Each structure stands twice: as C-alpha cells, then as structure tokens.
Amino acid sequence: MPSTITLPTKPPALKAESKQLDFYYGEFKALKGISMPVFENKVTALIGPSGCGKSTYLRCFNRMHDLYPGHRYDGQIYLHPDEVDVLDRHVDPIEVRMRISMVFQKPNPFPKSIYENVAYGLRVRGEKSRSYIDDKVEAALKGAALWNEAKDRLDDLAVAMSGGQQQRLCIARALATDPEIILFDEPTSALDPIATGSIEELIGEIKQKVTVLIVTHNMQQAARVSDYTAYMYLGELIEFGETREIFMKPKRKETEDYITGRFG
Amino acid sequence: MPSTITLPTKPPALKAESKQLDFYYGEFKALKGISMPVFENKVTALIGPSGCGKSTYLRCFNRMHDLYPGHRYDGQIYLHPDEVDVLDRHVDPIEVRMRISMVFQKPNPFPKSIYENVAYGLRVRGEKSRSYIDDKVEAALKGAALWNEAKDRLDDLAVAMSGGQQQRLCIARALATDPEIILFDEPTSALDPIATGSIEELIGEIKQKVTVLIVTHNMQQAARVSDYTAYMYLGELIEFGETREIFMKPKRKETEDYITGRFG
Amino acid sequence: MANDTSLKRDRSAQELRAIIRRHKRWDILFGLLGLLALSIGILTLAALFVDMAVAGIPRLSAEFFTEFPSRRASQAGILSAWVGSALVMAVTALVAVPLGIAGAVYLEEYARKNWFTDVIEINITNLAGVPSIIYGLLALGLFVYTFGLGQSILTAGLTLALLILPIVITTTREALRSIPQHVREAAYACGASQWQVVSHHLVPYGTPGILTGVIIGLSRAIGETAPIITIGALTFIAFLPPVPFQGEPPAGMFDWLFSPFTVMPIQIFNWTSRPDPAFHQNAAAASFVLVFMTLGMNALAIWLRYRLRKNIKW
C-alpha cells in the first residue's frame, strides 16, 4: 500500500460508465442495477466474495455474454468520449471487442506460435503488412515485459512457455491492438507468486496507456495494483471509491467485514 | 477469529503424522520432506500460495495419487493408534481410503439418487442390510445438515441439487462410513458465501467425531475453522502451529508476509 | 442402532480386508474378461488377415497391380480396380470433407437450439444407420437417372460421399466440441468474427479429430460393395479413365469424372463368384490388398493424429 497519500487535484477523466446494469443468466439475475464509473488510465479493481458477480460484470464490457444463448443485459455501459452504449443492440459486439481487450483467469494462448498469438488481433483487423505487424508484435511483447525472453523463439509454440509467460503473452496479445480498455479476470489466480508479482508490476506500467479493469479475489492484490476499488456482494455494488479509502475507511459495514476477513 | 484464547491444558492425541514426505510428479518434486502431525478431533488447515503443494500433500493421505502413473511417494504417513504406514507399498490403498474419506473442491456427487450417493461407501464395503443402510444414510445426512432438505427427495438425482447442497451431500457421503479422518480440498471454493458459511459451520461440528484436514486458499477461512494451521510454500512446510499462533505471531517472516497479504 | 454400528466397526480390520479381497477378485475377473473380449476381436482380425494372406500372397506380384482383369485367372490383375477405387475415393473425399466440416461447423457453432436443428440432428444419427444399399437406390434414381450422371466415377464418388457424410459430421462435431471454450472466448475477445474464430482456430485445432473421422469414413467407403452394385459399376473394364490435361484444358480436365470404372470390392465380388477356383485365389489376393489399403489408411490416421496433436495443447 502506498505510504504517502496524495489527493488528486482534479478528478480523472471518465473512460466508461455502467448505468443501472442488470444481467440475467436465463432466469437468474446475476447483476442488480450496477452503476459505476471507470476512470481513464486508472486501474479499477472489482472485489467481493466468490459468486458475487465480478466476472459477470466484467464480461459485460466486451459483450462476452453474447456468445451464450439466454444471457440478457439490461441497462447501459457508455464508452467515452464518443458515448457509445456498449450494450446497445445495434452496436456490433465485434467493434466493442476491438476497442476493449480482455485477459482471462487461465492463460489461454492459442496453440500457435508466440508471434502469431500476438499478431492475432491485427490479423483479425485485416492487417496484411508484415513489417507493420512485426513492429506491433515487438512493441506489444516489450509492453508485456516478454520481449527479452521471447525474441529468440517467436516461432515456438506459445503453449511451451511457463504459465506466467503465457499470461504475459496473453497481455501482449491484448496490448497489440492498442485497446482503450483492458479487462483482467483474476489474471494471476492460476500463477505462482513470482509470476504474480511480475504481472502486477506490468499492470502498473500499462495503465499509462490504457484503462484497466481487474477482477481479483485477493484483496491484497487489489490494494497493491488498483487506484479505484469496487466491492460487490450478491450481484450488487456495495461500495465504490478510491482504493485507499475503501481499504482504510470503508463507508459500509459489509465492506469492512469483508476486507478485514470477518467473512468471505 | 475467536476472541477468547484458551490454552490447551494438555496436547491433543496424535491421529496421524507425516515423516520426511517427498512427492514426485514424474520428475517434478512437488513436496520436499514434509513432517507434520495431525491431531485427533481437531481441524488442521493447510494454507499457502497457489501451487505450493497443498492439494498434493492432502492427496497423499488417501493415496489418491496411486490412480495416476508416474506419481511417486517417498517417506511415511503413520496412522495412529495402530501406526499403519499409509504409504507403505504393502498397505492396500483401498483399506486406507476406507479409513480416510475425502471431500473435493468441486462437488462431485455420482449421477445417482441422493440416497445411493450417501449409501455408496456402505455398498462398497459389501453392506447388504437395508435397514442398517437406511439408518446410516439418515445419520450421515443429519450430520451434514442436509436431512431436512433431502428427506423427502431421497430418490431424486443428486445432480439436481444446488452446489452447496451437493457439497454437503459429498460430506454426508464421506461421513456415512464413519471414517477416522476426512480430507477437504478447498471444499467451498466453488460455492457462494452462504453455502460456504454452512459448510464451515458443518466442519466445526463434525470435528467432534472425526479428524479434519482442510486445504484452503482463503486465510480467513483457515482462521475461522481450524485449530492448527500449516503454512506451505514451494513444496515445503514453512511453519506449523496452533492457528491463533500462526495468525497472531507467526515465527517465520515468510508466514507473516503471506498472512498479512504482502504477497500471494 | 448404536450397538449395531459399533459391531460393524469392530469387525472392520480383518473382515474389511476379506471384503476388499473379494471385491478385488472381481477386478481381476473383469480385467480378464475385457482382455478376453479384446482378444476375440483382435484374433478374428488376425485370423482374417492370415487367412487372406495365405491364400492371396502367392498371387501378389507387380503384374497383379498392372494388369487388367482377364478370363484367365493367372493373368488377371487389379489395375482398373485399384485405379477406380482411388479415383472414387478422391471424389468422395473432395465432396464429403468440405460438406461434412461445413455442416458440422454450422451445427456446432452457428445453429441455435430449435426444432429445425433438432430435426437435422436426429436426421444425421438416423442417416448413419441407413443401410448402404439404400444409398445405392437413392443414387440410382437421383444421380444416374435424374441428373443423368450415368454410371460414372462421379456418381459413385457422390454416393459414397453421402454415405460417409454422417460419419464426417459426427466426428467433426466431436472434435469441435472438445476444443475448450476458453479458446473461443480468447479469439472473440480479440475482436474476431464468428467465421474468423471458426477458420482461424476451430477447424485448424480440430484437424486431428476431423482427419480421423474422414479416414474412418473413407476406409468404410472403400470397402462398400452394395451401393456400387446398385448403381451398376462395371465388372470388366480393361482401360483406365482419361488422364486429365490430356485433351483441351477446360474440357479434357474432368473427363475422368464421367468415365466408366470398377472398384476393388466389385472385382473381389466378381472373382469370388467365378466357378474356377483359381479366381478365388485372386479374390483373396485382392482382398488382402484392399484390407491393406484400409489398414494403411488407418495407420495414416493414427500417425497424423499423433503428429498434429503434438502441436495442439490447451
């Protein structure tokens, strides 16, 4: 936790915000009226006990739920500055996903070469120029602190790497297309502590360029990496605020109970 | 955490203990010389960062690793009072498993009726008497706090129950054969907070009758349910002691770092 | 009951061991049973193989593969038959593989669950069980007469393609289903469209399974006799289909598709029904070749699957 607390002189710019967001898995209402801002170039952490809807909320941002029948949104998620409503039926989810990347809980590189993994987002965008892709791949791998380890084995299969490397590769893949937001769903929960450390460090760096939304079940991690924290419980947003506020003096009793480990 | 601390007047009886236990997944050494006692009618929690070997250690107790080729034990686990070495090549793993039950991370009821799930262990033991089995099933379901919910639907398929109920059913299944030890491998990590609460409560009750060994990644849970805690890291046992000792004044720096969330 | 319980507990140590021993006897018994069942299958295969080998191998020579059929058993060969089989298989594969994969992709990735996909699904399982001879009747009515394709390589290839389509579809679906969901999610999250996900990921990663299905299908097709008899493959044919590129490029290219032909099973069938026993030896030799072809295809499938799987891990 940062030892010196500097209050922001002016509030950061809004990158996205959800408004009265409900979500249904068939009959089951997994999110209940979540309204929450996401600030530009900041890391926002979502915490809460297992099953509270963190992943569900996160996956609304890139319309991942569209892949499954019977999943239903209700409400809006606005993306700024152009104020597109991500959840609008007329907005193409593919377009949304091109602007908002995601990194998953389990590293999930494609069973292709390291190079192709990173280049994938560009290929999907119809990018053909080899030299342009080369540059982007290099930049992304550097951004994910993987360049030194990977530069001599770009053609090796990605699955041959260690778990931590794989996860960094997935981050590189997400970075390569210059997304506006990157979503992380418990990106370190399958990793050992050392790999976890390097990923956390990485998140601290990439937020210079992108906005980060991260789900974690590890409160210490939230405290370490995030600028803002949202505490969810049973599908509801209980409290949202600056991370040090939430951890030092939570306004709600439930948040405090959870953070001090009295339950969860 | 308990608010009043009562020091035990005399140390509890030893139920089992591992001696210089090494374990190998093929070439990979996952456990390194673990020596640790397990006390009778107490709950012992195993904590540590992901991948440190908690599950591996737990699964040595009922020789679960025997199911997979290339897994190798080295060392002993003595079961008291008869001092059988569980890992002894000449000891039949089936006999061991009849004395030591297990509850898994994901509820895994068999695709049978609720009744048959609980009766399974008895049937496996060649039990034929219907009335005896009836009694045992009832007792086990009561012990797992499931009797009220299940008594009218004993013939329904177990998979139709909710996750929490399924997990309690798995506990009932483990209880039905009066095991000496029950192993829990993160029994609540797939459950919601309410179900988690009821399982934790249950563990507190069943320890009257059996010895419990539980793996958890949730330190608060360890603190809530266990009498003793072992902290493992990278296949080694870093510290073992009474739970409140470990949480209040850990002897080792590593333990303290982990418990206070400085890493992991 | 408390009494009873403690009673049971008391007897545990010794009696439990006895019970375990008794149960373990079942283990051994059942293991033996499984082995026995397996060996029945494998022994039958071996018996068949040896049987054919003993009868057929003396007839196997280079000429056997390069000679046309003849009324003299010692001069008869399988040239037109194996060339015919190979060409028919080529057509079958070229039709069944894309159709099968496309159909499977649709059902597995695109189709919404409704009555229509249900119908397609039941229909496919049902087709898998339709006797091959009925495909022959279909082909006779449809390809030979309605489309006027005649008794050609094309007709036979199309017929067998329809015959193995359910196999290809089912195995392809199986292969697609075994690709973990997280791969799809990862690709979608990169902004891929559905078709991109399918063509960049699912089909390539499913290839080992798809290939297996295709080869199993083809090895079934290559041995099919009944439908080919029904559409009327020829029995005596002492020339080969025209070589493509021989005539004028666009016109001459596909002449072979409409050429008359014969295939291995027909040749075997014809030889076995000859009065002269010397032909039966020919039939055995041809059967041996045919079984060897199927074995070869299966071996290829296993090898390919192994090779390709090595590069695909989740």
Place this chain on the structure above:
Amino acid sequence: MPSRAGVAGSTGAAKLAEYAQAKARRRRREKMIEAVLLLAACVSVFTTVGIVYILVKESLVFFAQVPLWTFLTDRQWTPLFSDAHFGIMVLMSGTLTSSAVALSIAIPLGTAIAIYLSEFAGHKTRETLKPLLEMLSGVPTIIYGYFALLFVTPLIQIIYPELPGFNVLSAGIVMGIMIIPYVSSLSEDAMRAVPMSLREGSYAMGATRYQTAVKVVVPAAMSGIASAYILGISRAVGETMILAVAAGMQPNLTFNPLEPAATITSYIVQVALGDLPHGSIGYQTIFAAGLSLMLLTLCFNLGGHWLRRRFREAY
C-alpha cells in the same frame, strides 16, 4: 506505414470511422458464410428427403397392388414366385434374428472392451489396441461374408454337427464381431468423457476399479453408451453382404438362428443383382422392403434419441 500508425495512435472516434466501413462488408460476408454452412448442414436433410421420396414413390405403386395389411400379416415371402406372397414379417424375422445374434455378441463384448480400455488398461495399451480394434470395422463386409461361411460355420459345426452350412448364427456372430468397434469405441469415448473427479470420488470411498467402473462411470456415461448401442443396432439391421453370403437367403419365418434365413437387406441386394425386369411388381418389392428397413432403423434411432434425452450426462 505512417497512415496506419496514425490510425493506430488516433482516438476511438477516428478508428470508428474505419471500423464502420469494414463492418458492413464483414456483416455481409458473415451472413453469406452462415447461409453456405446452413446449406451444407441441410445436405443430410436433402439426402433423407431423397431417400424417402424414392422409396415412397415406388412403394406406392407396390401397395396399390399388395394391400398393406397383407404385406404386414402374410406369413410367407415369395414375391418372385408364381404363387407370390408378400409377408414382410418373414424378412423382418431374419433381420431381427440376425441382429439379435450380432448384438448379443457386440454389446457385451463391446461394452466389456470399452470398460477395460477406459478403466483398466494403461494409456499405451489403449492407444495401440483401440485403433487396431477399429480396423475390424474397416474390413469390407463381403470379406466377412466368406469368413463366416468358410471359417466360422465349419468351426461351429465341429461342436454342433447338425448346423446347416448356411445359418443365421455364424453370419450373426461375424456381424457382431464386425460391430464391436462401433460399440466399444463410442462407449469408450463416452466413458473417457466422464470427469476424473467422479472417479476420484468413488476411489476415495474405497471402491475398487470394478466398482468404480460399473457403479459410477458406466451410469454417468449412459447416454453416450446408449448412442453407441443404437449405432450398433443400426449397423446390424442394415448389414447386407455378410448375410447375403452366409445366411442362406432362405425366406423362413423363424427366429431360430440355427436355420438359414433371408433378411431385408440380403433380399434387396439379391434383387438388385438379379434378373428381374424393372418396373415389375417383383422389382418394386425392394423399395417396399427398403422402406420397411428405413422405418425400422428410424424407430431405433428415435428411441435412441429419446433415451439420450432421458439420460443426458449430468456430471
């Protein structure tokens, strides 16, 4: 690539303009591809429609002359004799008897093999034996026919000398062996698909391999195993050449496998190979017979579908 770099670095709004253009094109392409794929999936439906059309068309002519009731109840099948009888029961009895023999071989053996391979055998054994076994289904059936006639029948005659040279028994046995891989491979796949956690649950209770296999794995995989059985049944009912060669083609209304018999399929291939003038009533019988066969397999498959629904894997 300055322009691209510009796009890459520009704001979301500028990118959107580019995306919007691509979007329309992509949407159209995606729609078209979906339509093509749908068409491919429908080929199977067209096939069925074609089959049904052809069978029904010719059968209608047939049933105009032979009342359906006679077709179903007559106890003789001699459509090509001057004294013609059209009792499909006779062929049905042959089909059902031969299938029953085949299945009484294929189902127990196939299941035992599946359990053995999935639960008892090591990885290596499985990977070598399974494909080897699958070759059984790759052998052309006509070869099996002669194998049954010239190898199996004499073998059984050693034990049971009264057995006629042509009989349903040996044809059925060979057919059963041929079908084993259909049953065993699919069942084994279904058992493999049962999650390890269920097995662990069972072993953790002190169960033996046998108990785990029979009490937990098999019930859990029941729907997959049922499909395997159904496919096996379909194969048995539809098998042609083995029966045409080895079962004697004798239209007997009998369920005794020790006798020769004719089946629907062997009858069809007999006529397809034969001398009959096309367009004659005799020729149309093969379509009526084919239709009966189709309906029979349809019944089994619908039954199987229902069973699968019932026993959906629930792990």
Place this chain on the structure above:
Amino acid sequence: QVVKIDGSSTVFPITEGIAEDFQKAKKNAIKVTVGISGTGGGFKKFCRGETDISNASRPILKKEMEDCKAAGIEYFELPVAFDALTVVTNPKNSFLKQMTVEELKKVWEPAAQGKVTRWNQVNPAWPDAPIKLFGAGSDSGTFDYFTEAINGKSKASRGDYTASEDDNVLVQGVSQDVNAIGYFGYAYYAENQARLKAVAVADKGGKPAVLPSEQTVLNGSYQPLSRPIFIYVAVKAMAKPEVKEFVEYYMKETPRIAKEVKYVPLPAKAYSINLEHLAKGKKGTVFGGEAEVGVTIDALLAREAKL
C-alpha cells in the same frame, strides 16, 4: 470409342473373354466395358439406350419388348452358346445317381414346401434322410428356367431352400452336406467336380437318364435342362463400326471362348446364321416374349433360319 455391354451374369464369362481378346487384337484402339446387372437389369439399360449390347440368359420378355419399343430401340437377337443346368449332390451321396423330371418335381414343386422333407418321401428306395435344398436365387434366369422346365411353370417353386445369386455359395453348401441336392450352371459343376457329383436327369416319357456334358447338350439328349443364352445388339449401335466389328469378332471367336469358360458352343452354322441376320437386318426375337424350355440346338437353328 467404347462398346458398352451389360446384363446377365451367366453370359458374362463369355462376353468378358471375347472383350479381352478383342481389345488385345485391336491394340486397345477400341474399348469394351462389360457390366453385370442381371438379364433384367441389363434389358432395362438396353431399352433406355444406355448400352450397345445386352447379355441375356433368357429371351427378351414381353414387358421388356414394350419398353424397348417405347424408346424406339430395335435389336438383333443372337444366340451364342448353350448352358446345361446341372443337378448336383454331394460326392458321398451313394443313393442318388439319377433322377427323373417327375422326381425332381416332387422335390421342388411349390406343394412340396414343408411337406417333402425326407428322401424316402420322393422315392421309397431312398433312405429316410432329410433333404437339404440349394438352388438359384429367385430372381435369376437360372431359377426361371429350372422352375419352368421341372415344375412346368416359371417361378413356381417351393420356397424353403437355400437360395443364392452366388453359385459358389451353393457349391459350398452342397459339398458340405451329404443329403444335399442343388442346381446351377454347368460351369460351376465342371470346375468343382472333385467336390460335387452330377445327377443324371431323365426327361419325361421314360427317356433314359443323361448326364450333362458337351456332347449330350450338342446332340440334344440332355433335356430339359439345356438352355440357350444370348446377346442382344441394338440396331442403332450396329451402325457404329466399332460395335459392328466387335459383334463380328464375337461370332467368330465364341466357340473357342465358350469352351474355355465351360459352356457349350453352338454348331458353326449357328454363328453364320447370326451374321447373316445382321447383314440382312433381320431384327427382333424368335421367342415372342415367352420363356420356353426344351429348345434343342436344332430347333433353335430352325427357328432362327425362319426369321
């Protein structure tokens, strides 16, 4: 340049032999294909104009004549050889040396079904042993001819016998069973004399029993089980030089080939009559769409000459 032939399996061996030698003689300049789809199947294609020549083990039937007429197909009918249907038993069978047509009828007539099941029911001199029957499949030319010749009515037969299209299967059956009796084409007997025994057949009216052989067929004494086999050539196809050449070659070479594949060739005169018909354009059949039995070579020649 392809000559397309399809039809009877009985005629196939001869046509195949001719086709093989013809192609060799022509250095593969002319291609010949021969299929087997049965006499009926062959006529179906023939009458659709799909084939040039149709092999037939019986004369063309009314129905087929109509079909051909409807499609405007005219044809030449050319007898090419004789086949002798042979009644066979197991070589170990000691009591069956000869049978009369009446005895054969007792065994095979429809009324015998399920009733005549033991040998002594046919002839009290024969032992009380079961009869095992093997015969041609009910849609073969052989079956039609045999039933007509023995039972007096085409396709009238008992049904409880082992039927097969594949005569080797019948050979197998008879050779395995002491009490068996069966019938099929002479060629199958000729090639399997070690495993089979031919039964001499006595025609109606107290004629002496005769064993099948080339001689007895040629001299007309093996009756009523000898039958002529034919090829039918489409008139339109004859206009094509390759077909014409092939048919001429056929007529010239048949005696040699027929013997080789164990059929009885016709006397040389028959082939010259055939050629004459072709030359003079004498179309059509001499049988009037009916199946007949007991047509001797002489009678056949006489009829052909009259066309």
